[in-house]
Amino acid sequence: MKVLCAGEPLVVLVPDRRGSLAAVGGFTPYAAGAELNTAIGLARLGVPSALACAVGDDPFGERIVRAARAEGVDTSCVARVEGYPTAVFFKQWAGLDGATSVYYYRSTSPMAQGRWELAPILQALKQGTWTWLHTTGITGMLGPEAAAGLTSLLTAARQGGCTVSFDINVRRKLADLAAWRALAAQVAPWVDWYFLGDEEAEALLGTSDPAAVAASLRACGFAGRGVIVKRGAAGAAACMGDEVLTVPAWPVAAVVDTVGAGDGFNAGFIAGMARGWPVAEAMRLGTLVGAFAVTAEGDYEGYPLWREAKRHLQQEEGVLR
Template sequence: MTARSVLTFGEPLVAMVPSHPGAYCEGSPLTPYAAGAELNTAVGLVRLGVEAAFAAAVGQDPWGQLLIRQARAEGIDVRWVQESEAPTALLFKQWSGLQQATSVYYYRSTSPMAQGLWDVRPLAREVAAGRYRWVHATGITWMLGAQAREAADDLLDAARTGGSTVSFDVNIRYKLADKPAWRSLVDHVLPRLDWFFLGDEEAMALFGTKAADAVERAARGLGFLGQGVVVKWGAEGAQVSEGGRLTQVPACPVPRVVDTVGAGDGFNAGFIAGLMEGWPIEQAARLGAVVGAYAVTRVGDHTGYPSRAEALAELKGTEGVWR
C-alpha cells in the first residue's frame, strides 16, 4: 500500500433488495447486496483505477463474509476489516407508492461497530505514519455510538498527523440522529477537513442554502480551514466552492433512473479520483457526475459504477461499445 492510496472507513451493511417494486409481502424474493456509503466510495475508486483500502468491523456470519468477499473481489484492500461475534448490519429496501419511492429499513443497533467492537489503534498508527494520501469518511460512523465516534475522531486526527487529505460527507440519516445532532457533528469535524461534501437537501437543512459558496462561507465561520465545499444537487448536477471560486457542473443524463441510492457516494469517488490524478476541479466534478449517473441505472448501491474506461469514454463524449 502506497501513499497514492485512499482509505475509507465506516460501517458496511448487507442490503436485502426485492426483485420487484411494491410493499413487502409473504414470499417476496430478496437479493443480498454489499452496501454502505464508505464501502460504495471505495468500490467507485478502485473501478476508476485508484488504490483503496476499507476499514470496518463486520460479524463472523455469512453476511460479514459476503461483504469481505465482494470488497476483495473489487480489488479493495480489506486488511483493516475486523470480524466480531456481533451480527453484521442489515438493511431492507423497497420501492412503494405511486411514485415508487425508495424506503430503507435498518437493522444495525447490535452490529460490531454500534457496540464499539472496533479497534482502530493499529490502523491509526499506519495513518499517522503517512501511509495514505487521502482519507474519506461520512457522518454515519460518528452516529453509531460513543465508541465509534471516538474511533472516527482518532482516525481523523491520525490523518491530519500523517498529512493525508481528509474528505467528509455528512450523509445525514435521521433514523440515527435528529437534525441538531447532525449540525453539532458538522461543527465538530469541520476544523479537521480539507473537503466537505453534502447533498442539496442536507445543505438546506444545516445551512439554509444549497449554494456551495454560501455553505463554504458558513463553514469557514465555524472553523473550516480546508480547500473547499461540494454540494451535490442530484439531477441538477453539483457545485464546488473553493475559496469562494464557484464551479458548477451539470448532471449526466440517463435514460431511466432505477435506484438513486449510492449516487452521491459514486460522485465522491469520481471527484476524489479526479483530484488524485491532478485534474482541475471542474473535470474532477464532471467525473463525479458520470459515476453518480451510472449508479442510478442499476439496483444495488454500487452495482452500476463504471470502470475507468467507461467513465473516461463518457467524459470524452464517446458512447463506446462494452462487451
C-alpha cells in the same frame, strides 16, 4: 495515491418487486454502505483503495469481504468480530411516487457496539500509509465509541499529512437534525473536502447555495480546500474560497435506483483529484459515476470501470471541441 475509506458496510436486501415489504416475496442480498461504495468506485476507476471497518464473523460479513476483494479493494483493515452480527438494511420502493425508503438493523453490529479496534489503523494513518482518508457522518452516529473513533481517525489523518474528504451523509433514522448539525460543525476543522447533498445542506444549514454553505462551515472552523454541494439531477457545485464552480449532471435514459449515487460522485471526484485534474474536471467525473450509479439496482453495481468512464469523458470532450 492510496485512499482509505473508513466506515461501516452493510448487507442490503433488495426486494424482487416494488411494493410494501409486508407484501413482497423474495430478496437479493448485496454488499453496501457509503464508504464501501466509495472504495469500490475508486477501485473500478483504477485508484488503489482500502476499507477500514468491523463486521460480524458471520456469512453476511463474509459476503462483504468477498465483494470488496472481488472489486480489488484492500480488506486488510476489515476486522471480523465474533458475537456481533453484521449490519443489514432493507430497501423498499412503494407509494405513489415509488420512492426508495430503507429499514436499518444495525444497532447490535460490531461498530455500533464499540467493537472496532482502531489502534493499528490510527498508527498507519500517522505514518502516512495512505495519502487520502474518506469517511462520512454515519460513523459518528452509530454510537459513542464509533463517534470517538471518527474523531481519532480525523486527528490521525491530520498528523499524517493525509488529505481528508468527509460526506455528512445524513441518515435521519440514526439521529435527529440537531445531532447532525452538531456533528457537521464538529468535524469541519479537520476536513479538506466537505461533501453535502443539496437537501442535507438545506436541512442542516438553511441553504444549499454553495457560497453560503461554505460560509456557514467556515464559521465552524472549516479551513479546507473546498465545499461541494451535490445536486442530483442538477449536477454539482463547489465553493473554494471566493470561487464557485458548477458542473451539470449527465443525462440518464432511465433511473432505476438513486441509492449510491452520492457515494459514486465522491469516488469519481477523488479519482480525478488523484490524477491531478482541475477541480471542475474531477467534479465532472464525479457526476458521471453518479449517473452510472442510478442505472442499476444495488448501491455500487452500476459504477463504471475506468475504461468506460474515460470513453464517455473523451466523447464529451470531442463534442465540445
